[in-house]
Amino acid sequence: MKDLGGLMKQAQAMQQKLADAQARLAEMVVEGTSGGGMVTVVLKGSGELAEVKLDESLLAPGEGEVISDLIVAAHADAKRKLDAKQADLMREAAGPLAGMGIPGLKF
Template identity: 35%
Template sequence: MKFDIDNILQQAQKMQSQLEKVQKELEEVEVEGSAGGGMVTVKVNGKQELTDIKIEPEVLSEDVEMLEDLVLAAINQAISRSKQSAEEHMQKVTGGLMGNLPGGMKMPFPGS
């Protein structure tokens, strides 16, 4: 069996270019998570970085523990949505090939 190494290298370079493009696109993606019926809202970018937090003033008069729980719930929801968005972007580029990496590795973020 003969392999066309030039073709394989060309495909690898093309995929690398596409992955870089997706990573740049993900920097522009922003998803929102909320808790308490919108009392706490957070935004996370495609790199799972927190970019904004909004807390309705009436929540501030409640107990601190409840506010902490709402903030955590909103952040976790936003991060989950951001990861899902990243996976969808990557699947468009890789055709789902990256989903079968060994050791549970995922792209584009380690531990995602």
């Protein structure tokens, strides 16, 4: 039988790394853009939409549909970036257990 005390210490260390990674995720902020930078959205680590920035040239009459499409595209860009950062952070925290298919550990 392997050293149970050593395994417990490893599990506690990994648990602490995962807790630290979750705290870092909560503080994370990412930006997504579309329309060549005409629309920018800011997402918090939780996925919450924190800010929308619009180029003033989009505020002309008749641009409502374009603005809507650009906001959706910018949000999708930010969400992809956030998901990638979250996955990287969790892989880093899980160390050798990353990719082992352990329930509750998604990467």
